[in-house]
Amino acid sequence: NAGVTQTPKFRILKIGQSMTLQCTQDMNHNYMYWYRQDPGMGLKLIYYSVGAGITDKGEVPNGYNVSRSTTEDFPLRLELAAPSQTSVYFCASRNQGASGNEQFFGPGTRLTVL
């Protein structure tokens, strides 16, 4: 299993541009999450999904959109990039049947908005 994969690894955007951060997991996990991590800080939840077709807002959803058309994929969309969205973005997934809230994280996408 590849686990949770994210693309791209790095990206530089200009203010106002749009992009989609890709996240795929091959563990057949129902739950998927998007977090952002600003320098020196802990992770903050942006959006999460408990299954295909179901998404919900986390702590910091403004400026982002998500979709979950399949179990495997959970893309994160930035429509009008702003410097405040410069961050490292982590995708995670979790098995519905797990004994607890053990989440598996991807390697991250480092985004800079200039």
Added chain:
Amino acid sequence: DAKTTQPTSMDCAEGRAANLPCNHSTISGNEYVYWYRQIHSQGPQYIIHGLKNNETNEMASLIITEDRKSSTLILPHATLRDTAVYYCIVSEKAAGNKLTFGGGTRVLVKP
């Protein structure tokens, strides 16, 4: 979710046990204690979790006090590769429940 308090940083000698404390005095009865770590520039990695009993796995041991207001993560034989930020998180097991990451403890394992 209940809030947690951890020391900002700590050093540990290679080969010795590392004991990482965490206070969670407002934990509720259905909340678990989770530990994750984040090695520089990587995604967080799950370590261990528990409800009220002590737990052990191949990575670490988790000791939870009887009143559940605090816990300690023990890395039995720290190696240089254990240098990371360690996060103590309190969360319900419920479906879709999020993890709230605080500042964590920055652990430096020294040779």
